[in-house]
Amino acid sequence: MSDDASALSTAQRLRQEIENDIAAGHLVPGERLDEVSLATRFHVSRTPIREALQQLAMAGMVEIRPRRGAVVASLTPERLYEMFEVMAELESMCCRLAARRLGPSDAFALERAHRACEAVRHDHDAYYRANEVFHQAIYAASGNTFLAEQARLLQRRLQPYRRLQLRVRNRVQNSFSEHERILAALMAGEGEEAARIMRPHVQVQGERFSDLIASLKLLGAA
Amino acid sequence: MSDDASALSTAQRLRQEIENDIAAGHLVPGERLDEVSLATRFHVSRTPIREALQQLAMAGMVEIRPRRGAVVASLTPERLYEMFEVMAELESMCCRLAARRLGPSDAFALERAHRACEAVRHDHDAYYRANEVFHQAIYAASGNTFLAEQARLLQRRLQPYRRLQLRVRNRVQNSFSEHERILAALMAGEGEEAARIMRPHVQVQGERFSDLIASLKLLGAA
């Protein structure tokens, strides 16, 4: 069907590269994206760079101000809250569907990802990556590839901010035990229960949200 | 904040134009989008056209096959089902939030949109447009602008297919009475109830899905 993923246009490749830099925090919100700098850096002309930037603009990762260049999109606290609210709902939905449709290979992948989280629970950065994989396993288990893509997209967009979250004390420990309960519920076919645990697991509220905003301000993101 | 919506780059304008043509069914799924034709049609060179196409590709409205040009994205029945499933969930979420956060102006807009639907309930095409406005009023009432944007985006993407749906016998009548119940629930602050009605209202399942696929085949969309 749509599996010729090997065929990537240059613009798409460039988009991924820049996207990675943004997600990894190498390019910070508000930072200017100069077309000629990017062009020389990637050894191409401005044309494909501009095409990549247009793509990133649609993905919400950069903001293009006509005649004034592109900057890495910076989210206001309000918008960030909104996005986490939607992310929580999408992941809840994944849980509900996954519990109903869970196949053997999905179950295996989930357990594998969970054990990987457990193995690195004392290393923040490693846990961060393993956590990402665990959540993606749930997206895939939903059996709805469109939903999985959307969730993946939003996850990626929130990545720079989510990373900050885990720095909070005991967050990794809590996160892991929530995973455990989610996994158990999924295996038992209790979709509603899994969804109910997933929601606050993802959504950043109350104190946790204040903490996130505080770290944001430290970064100087406008 | 982010309110200088008047500033649109040429590429963005072109994207909207082409997007409208797709949503309106003037450009059908699978149709080839020739760069030079579009360029001459809009009196610009290929460069901004290409930028617009890259944007549309990210929005999922066109598919770009490297070296082989862009075509209007055509959805498989499976994918269509998946997208409606997500759409239903997003709109349910809007209901849940809207019931909690409903302000006087939101309530007014909702009632207004509902009355507009009632006024044109015997004209399929007019109802189709009024229906769109009603749903958008709910998105706005959610108080989550990001959610509203996402819902709007997906609504737009499904627009060509949604239009086919309403042609089914009695669909408009059923749609309208469902609106009534949703509205009543929202006004009463019964978010869960509104969400519960909204889900099947949006999601295309069972017979209705078969009908949709049948109309699709008539269109000849691969």
Add this chain to the structure above:
DNA sequence: GAACGTTTCCTTGTATACAAGAATGATGAG
């Protein structure tokens, strides 16, 4: 010394030229 206006420079926006990969049609063999 500060603020305003002017000029210069730099960046973005667009068109166009050229290169290179598909699609198409023709020609030949089986």
Add this chain to the structure above:
DNA sequence: CTCATCATTCTTGTATACAAGGAAACGTTC
């Protein structure tokens, strides 16, 4: 008559040249 191979043509991909709008720096005036 059908299929394969090759040549031609057409379309896309990329670089570059030029135009035009901001930004910044400079000088001038109050």
